[in-house]
Amino acid sequence: MSSTTSRPPSASVRVRPDKQPPAVRPRRRPPIGRRVGDVALFVAVALIFVPLVLTVFSSLRTPAAVADNPLGFPTEPTLDNYQHAYNRMNYGVSVLNTVVILAGSLIVIVGFGALAAYPLARLTRRWTSAAYRILILGMTLPVFVIIGPLFVLQRDLGLLDTRLGVILTYSGLFLPVAVFFYTSFLRQIPVELEEAASLDGAGTFRIFWTVIFPLMRPITATLVIYLTLHIWNDLAVPLVFLSDPDKRTVMVNAYAYINPYTVDPTELFPAAILGVLPLVIIFAFMQRRVVQGLTLGAGK
Amino acid sequence: MITRHPRKALLYLAPVAVIYLVVIVYPLVSSAKLSLTDSPAGNPGQFIGFDNFRQLFSDEQVMHALGRTVAYAAVVCTLQNGIGLALARALYSRPRAQRVYSVLLLLPMLISPIMAAFIWSAFYAPSGAINSVLRSVGLDSLTRVWLGDPNTALWAIAAVNIWMFAGFSAAIFYAGYMNVPSELLDAAVVDGASGWRRFVSVEWPLLAPSLTVNVTLSLIGSLKVFEYPLVMTQGGPAESTTTLTILVYEKIFGGQGFFSYGVTIAVLLLVTVVLLSVLVNTLLRRREERI
Numbered sequence: 001m002s003s004t005t006s007r008p009p010s011a012s013v014r015v016r017p018d019k020q021p022p023a024v025r026p027r028r029r030p031p032i033g034r035r036v037g038d039v040a041l042f043v044a045v046a047l048i049f050v051p052l053v054l055t056v057f058s059s060l061r062t063p064a065a066v067a068d069n070p071l072g073f074p075t076e077p078t079l080d081n082y083q084h085a086y087n088r089m090n091y092g093v094s095v096l097n098t099v100v101i102l103a104g105s106l107i108v109i110v111g112f113g114a115l116a117a118y119p120l121a122r123l124t125r126r127w128t129s130a131a132y133r134i135l136i137l138g139m140t141l142p143v144f145v146i147i148g149p150l151f152v153l154q155r156d157l158g159l160l161d162t163r164l165g166v167i168l169t170y171s172g173l174f175l176p177v178a179v180f181f182y183t184s185f186l187r188q189i190p191v192e193l194e195e196a197a198s199l200d201g202a203g204t205f206r207i208f209w210t211v212i213f214p215l216m217r218p219i220t221a222t223l224v225i226y227l228t229l230h231i232w233n234d235l236a237v238p239l240v241f242l243s244d245p246d247k248r249t250v251m252v253n254a255y256a257y258i259n260p261y262t263v264d265p266t267e268l269f270p271a272a273i274l275g276v277l278p279l280v281i282i283f284a285f286m287q288r289r290v291v292q293g294l295t296l297g298a299g300k
Numbered sequence: 301m302i303t304r305h306p307r308k309a310l311l312y313l314a315p316v317a318v319i320y321l322v323v324i325v326y327p328l329v330s331s332a333k334l335s336l337t338d339s340p341a342g343n344p345g346q347f348i349g350f351d352n353f354r355q356l357f358s359d360e361q362v363m364h365a366l367g368r369t370v371a372y373a374a375v376v377c378t379l380q381n382g383i384g385l386a387l388a389r390a391l392y393s394r395p396r397a398q399r400v401y402s403v404l405l406l407l408p409m410l411i412s413p414i415m416a417a418f419i420w421s422a423f424y425a426p427s428g429a430i431n432s433v434l435r436s437v438g439l440d441s442l443t444r445v446w447l448g449d450p451n452t453a454l455w456a457i458a459a460v461n462i463w464m465f466a467g468f469s470a471a472i473f474y475a476g477y478m479n480v481p482s483e484l485l486d487a488a489v490v491d492g493a494s495g496w497r498r499f500v501s502v503e504w505p506l507l508a509p510s511l512t513v514n515v516t517l518s519l520i521g522s523l524k525v526f527e528y529p530l531v532m533t534q535g536g537p538a539e540s541t542t543t544l545t546i547l548v549y550e551k552i553f554g555g556q557g558f559f560s561y562g563v564t565i566a567v568l569l570l571v572t573v574v575l576l577s578v579l580v581n582t583l584l585r586r587r588e589e590r591i
Contacts, residue, residue: 033495041390041397044383048463049404054429055419070429071436108319116316119309122302131313138324140577142524144545145570148552148563149330150323152342172323175316191303204308233412235527240553251414260418260531263425272415279410294406295471 059269066265085270088257090245095278097163098249101238102231104167105174109227110220112171113178118208120179121186132183138176143236151240165241170231178223181296185219186212218289225286225293232279250275335564340557352564361539362547362565366572369523369543372458373576376522380462381514384469385507389499391470392477402474405467413464413527420460421447421532447533450540457528457541465521469514476510477503505591512584516577523573544569 058066059081060074085091120132150169151160159165193215197207213220238249245253258271283290302309335352339345356362387405391398408416423429424446431443446456484506488498526545529535535542535550548569551562 037390038394038397041387041394041401044387044390045401045404048408048467051419051423051463052407054423058422067427070427070432112315112319115312119302119306119312123306123309125306128309131317135316135320138320140520140573141324141328142520142545142569142573144524144526144548145566146324146327146331147548148342148559148566149327149334151552153322153327153330155342168319169323171319175319179316194302198304204302204305208302208312229410233415235412235414235530236549251412254418255414255531258418260421263422263428265422265428268418268422272411272418275415276411283410291402291406291471294409295468295475 055265055269055272058265059273061266063264063266070265081266081270082274085258085267085274088267089250089253089271089274090257091250091253091274093246094248094250094253097247098232098251098278101163101166101170101249102228104163105170105231106224106227108167108171109174109178110223113175113223114182114213114216114220115208116175116179117182117186118212121183122191132179135176135179138173139180141173143173147236147240154241160241161243161247163242163247166238169237169241170234173237174227174230177226181219181223182216185216189215221286221289222292222296225283225289226296228282229279229294250278331563331567334560335567337560339560341555342559345560352561355561356564356568361542362568364539365542365544365547366568368454368541369525369545370572370576372454372525372543373519373522375455376458376461376525377515377518379458380466380518381469381473381511383462383466384514385473387466387470388473388477389503391474398474402467402471405470407467408464409468411464414531416460416464417528417531420456420463424456424532448537450538453533453537453541454529457525457532460528460532461522461525465518469518472514473507473510476507479509480506508584508588508591512581512588515584516581519580520573520577523569523576544572 054071057072057074058070060077060079061072062076062078062080065072065076116135120128154160154165154169159168189212193211194207197211202210233251235251235255238252239255242248242252245256248256254271254275258267260268262268286293302312334342334345336347336349337345338348338351391401411419425431426443426445426448430446434440434443444452447453480503484502485498488502493501524545525543526549529541529543529546530549533541535546544565548562548566551558551565553562
């Protein structure tokens with residue numbers, strides 16, 4: 001949902017691998033300036049990274065130790081805080097709910113998105129390009145603009161407080177992104193392969209399923225990472241559409257059961273880490289495409 | 301082949317079309333209609349013409365929220381991209397450090413906004429990490445109740461937003477640097493241009509496409525800001541962090557009978573996002589063409 005202006009990703013590798021930044025700098029430049037730059041960069045990266053380290057450290061210390069010195073090192077690490085946060089957030093159930101919603105949304109968005117992109121990329125009729133443009137408009141739409149009427153609609157259809165309603169909402173919100181990236185990707189793939197398959201007597205859907213969809217695997221992987229990040233971390237949609245604690249996602253249950261006004265790091269930090277943990281585990285398996293997935297929407 | 305059976309295209313498009321119509325188009329049309337009624341809770345309600353819009357523009361709460369949201373977006377957009385650009389430039393000339401550093405810089409964006417809000421609520425607390433650091437270096441005079449002071453709360457939240465996404469901006473600018481033909485950059489080095497000079501006259505113009513992408517994404521993202529103020533301050537203190545989204549959420553789901561008014565504020569949010577992003581985009585695209 002984050003890109004209006006993105007350009008299509010190229011089918012080839014985005015950053016040319018043969019091109020490395022210059023390794024040798026001109027000798028004229030005084031090394032002192034370079035050193036200052038090194039230090040400044042180190043400090044900047046540290047400023048961004050240290051809060052995360054501090055979060056992990058504090059989450060492993062006892063409340064008394066943190067109150068005594070919020071900046072300390074975990075000398076006697078304990079997992080008690082995690083135990084606490086785990087129970088409070090109803091963690092096991094919440095993760096399961098989030099996984100179900102995520103999986104359902106991914107199947108719909110990837111499947112239908114790819115399917116729709118096929119004719120949109122290959123046909124050049126007036127109505128296909130109009131349909132494409134209307135779909136793409138959905139990419140910038142803030143969910144808050146439609147959330148009220150969508151709530152009423154789901155209430156009337158009996159979809160409130162069901163995982164299906166949430167999956168449907170995410171599908172509507174993210175299909176434009178999927179269609180955009182699949183269409184741009186497919187336009188750069190030559191049609192010869194399809195022609196060959198067609199000569200072999202394969203039908204349209206068979207060509208889509210056995211030739212096109214597998215060809216789009218790189219962009220599918222990138223898209224899955226992008227969607228996983230956004231759906232896993234989203235609060236607004238499940239907050240509005242789910243009310244039963246046993247159906248709610250990790251983020252909603254964390255929001256509902258953990259009170260940030262206690263400002264107690266030993267309560268807040270383990271919750272935050274448990275919230276991001278499944279994502280880190282999933283992404284660890286998909287390393288190669290993670291950076292691309294995170295910066296999808298930036299296009300180029 | 302689909303090109304030989306254009307009729308079949310309809311079948312391929314049908315599922316997306318149905319979902320899009322139900323989830324996006326119908327609610328949008330419904331928003332427009334509801335904003336012209338006095339519906340207290342999403343029921344059809346009485347047609348009242350443009351009364352809601354008239355009320356909107358004389359409602360100080362809404363106008364302040366609008367101003368606040370735009371100011372927040374301007375600050376986040378500027379600082380996030382400024383820091384991102386500085387980081388990208390530093391990383392570009394340090395290929396060995398780049399690998400490790402870019403991963404570290406992208407880590408905060410994996411955390412969900414609400415979890416980031418948890419973390420920073422604790423850091424910003426009166427006896428939290430930030431005030432501890434300030435005290436330990438003897439800057440006691442700078443310590444304050446960051447989220448409890450109407451003068452600092454919004455900017456404290458902006459800092460969290462920037463912390464999360466500065467690395468993302470850096471990644472996009474870095475990709476921009478990698479797309480610039482290295483001959484151009486090398487030529488300026490050989491000519492003996494100073495670092496600043498090279499940046500201003502060679503790198504900055506060539507980074508125009510990445511700037512457009514970065515500014516547009518961060519602008520739209522920060523106009524939609526919701527989770528941080530919801531979790532960290534609940535719009536307070538003294539409404540100093542009540543953004544448009546918070547207002548929409550409170551009016552529509554607050555159960556106080558302001559449903560259609562909340563929807564009207566949501567329409568204002570849409571208009572703001574569309575106008576500002578089209579404006580910024582046009583300006584930056586035109587700049588790209590000039591260059």
